Amino acid sequence: MKPVRKLLGLLSAALLLTMLVPNAIAEVGPIIPKAIKGKQCVEDTSEMRRNHMDYLKKHRVEALRHGVRTKQYSLKECLECHVPAKGTETSAENGQFCKNCHVFVGVKLDCFDCHATQPEPLDAKAAKLHPFATPAMKALGRIDQPHSAIVMNRLATEKREAE
Amino acid sequence: MSESNQTDLTRRQFVGKGAAAAAAVTVAPGVLLYGAAEARNLDQPASSDVRWGMLIDTNKCDKGCNDCVTACQTENGWGGENSNEKNSSPEQKAQWIRKVELKDISTGHTQSLPVMCQHCENPPCVDVCPTTASMKRADGVVLVDRHLCIGCRFCMMACPYKARSFVHESLTDQKAHAPRGKGCVESCNLCVHKLDAGEGVTACSVSCTKGAITVGDLNDEKSEIAQQLKNHKTTQIRADLGLNTGVRYRGI
Numbered sequence: 001m002k003p004v005r006k007l008l009g010l011l012s013a014a015l016l017l018t019m020l021v022p023n024a025i026a027e028v029g030p031i032i033p034k035a036i037k038g039k040q041c042v043e044d045t046s047e048m049r050r051n052h053m054d055y056l057k058k059h060r061v062e063a064l065r066h067g068v069r070t071k072q073y074s075l076k077e078c079l080e081c082h083v084p085a086k087g088t089e090t091s092a093e094n095g096q097f098c099k100n101c102h103v104f105v106g107v108k109l110d111c112f113d114c115h116a117t118q119p120e121p122l123d124a125k126a127a128k129l130h131p132f133a134t135p136a137m138k139a140l141g142r143i144d145q146p147h148s149a150i151v152m153n154r155l156a157t158e159k160r161e162a163e
Numbered sequence: 164m165s166e167s168n169q170t171d172l173t174r175r176q177f178v179g180k181g182a183a184a185a186a187a188v189t190v191a192p193g194v195l196l197y198g199a200a201e202a203r204n205l206d207q208p209a210s211s212d213v214r215w216g217m218l219i220d221t222n223k224c225d226k227g228c229n230d231c232v233t234a235c236q237t238e239n240g241w242g243g244e245n246s247n248e249k250n251s252s253p254e255q256k257a258q259w260i261r262k263v264e265l266k267d268i269s270t271g272h273t274q275s276l277p278v279m280c281q282h283c284e285n286p287p288c289v290d291v292c293p294t295t296a297s298m299k300r301a302d303g304v305v306l307v308d309r310h311l312c313i314g315c316r317f318c319m320m321a322c323p324y325k326a327r328s329f330v331h332e333s334l335t336d337q338k339a340h341a342p343r344g345k346g347c348v349e350s351c352n353l354c355v356h357k358l359d360a361g362e363g364v365t366a367c368s369v370s371c372t373k374g375a376i377t378v379g380d381l382n383d384e385k386s387e388i389a390q391q392l393k394n395h396k397t398t399q400i401r402a403d404l405g406l407n408t409g410v411r412y413r414g415i
Contacts, residue, residue: 064308067209067300069359076339114309114344116337 030104033094035081042072056111075115085119203361214284214303214409215353216381217368218388218397219276221414223375226264226275234370235260235279238354240338247334257328257343259351260367265415274415277367277376280305280326280351281400282409288318288327297348303381303409304353314346323401326350353378353409381409 035041041048043055059073071077082097096117102109203210236243241257248256260279266272282305288297289305296311297318307318307327319327327350334344340356343349354365368376379388391397397411 060310062208064306064310065298065300067302067355067359068207069205071205079339113333114337114342114347116339116342117335120339 030100031095032100033082033097035097036084037081041081042077075111076119079116079119083118085121087121205359209300209302209304209359211301212382214381215282215358216303216379216388216409216411217282217353217365218377218379218391218411218413220375220377221274221276221412223371223373224275224277225373226273228275228373229262230370230372231277231367231376232260232262234366235351238338238366239341239343239352240336241343241349247336248330248332251331255329255331257330257349259326259328259349276412276415278324278326278400279367279410280322280353281324281406282351282353284407284409286406287321287323291317291321293317300355302358304355304358305350306352306355307348307350309342309344309347309349312347314348316348318348322350323404323406 043051048055055073056075056078059070060075062068063070063074078098098109098111233243235241236259239259241259242248246256260277263276263278265274265276282303283299284303286297286299286305289299291297293315294311294313296308296313297305298308299305314329316329319325319329327348329348330343330345332345337343341352354367357364357366363378365376365378368378377388377391379386381389381392383389384393391413392411395413397413398415399406399408399411400415402408
């Protein structure tokens with residue numbers, strides 16, 4: 001009887017350990033907020049974790065010094081997926097994607113001394129691409145609501161009033 | 164019954180006329196084409212076939228008007244009322260573009276014009292930079308690579324146009340396309356993000372209601388700027404220095 005009970009005791013202890021260990025690791029590691037857009041990064045996650053700085057550095061030289069404006073490895077695009085846009089509701093408890101890891105491993109992160117910390121809000125992007133965002137429209141301050149239907153309606157009413 | 168001339172159009176002629184009609188549409192009032200057709204691909208590096216330049220017609224430039232300066236501020240996120248350089252004195256604050264007034268002492272005649280980085284072909288700021296941070300791109304745009312800038316400010320001393328500023332304090336809320344921060348020198352970048360996107364304009368040129376600022380490719384004979392330079396007398400500021408500036412002035 002005794003060896004069997006001993007074995008059972010060992011087993012339960014092992015079971016307990018397997019249940020506890022992952023939680024313990026999760027508590028120790030950094031919190032990694034989930035990407036807002038997309039399911040797959042530009043390279044495998046393991047590759048990005050180790051070598052993202054090399055991709056970023058190569059891209060920064062090409063983009064700034066040579067004017068190659070591809071999006072794939074641009075820091076701006078990292079933020080598009082990993083950081084909520086300006087003005088959107090965020091939960092502060094999750095922290096910031098880049099910062100969380102860098103604080104955890106104790107590596108200084110000075111990209112954001114100069115670079116924007118959040119992507120531009122969707123509205124601003126739409127206004128930039130919008131066909132009505134001509135200089136004249138900008139001068140008149142009419143691109144605060146970039147939705148085409150709104151702009152069209154407003155233009156139509158103004159025209160009617162003028163007549 | 165004579166045959167209509169219209170049926171004589173060959174396919175080639177028809178296509179040609181169609182293209183001409185399309186071109187006419189693009190120059191119709193209210194329709195603005197940002198030269199997108201000439202834009203290079205995003206994965207192509209800037210080429211020395213192009214040289215970006217700017218022509219400022221001082222005859223059209225109004226004395227009290229500051230539109231180009233404020234447009235640059237909003238576009239690139241420096242200065243203005245919302246400046247986050249709170250602790251810098253006015254002469255320390257960043258200034259990418261400024262309005263300058265010229266006065267002829269003998270006649271009292273005054274003129275107003277914007278001055279910014281002149282995007283020299285032989286830039287003194289690039290010559291003196293110890294880290295190659297101050298650089299000229301293949302297409303003639305003079306930039307500061309802030310990744311390499313150590314803030315020594317040699318370039319500020321070398322520039323005959325006083326075009327560069329130094330950022331003295333930590334900044335927040337920068338524009339996504341215009342990173343800038345403490346300890347680096349900066350200046351007009353000819354809205355390089357717009358040029359690279361194929362827009363072919365800068366914030367200041369778009370903002371000028373008098374149309375005093377023209378931006379374009381100096382190497383392209385057909386471009387508006389090249390035509391204007393060909394047909395009118397223009398000046399480089401301090402041409403005696405032989406820097407061959409990319410920014411030219413008319414009427415001074």
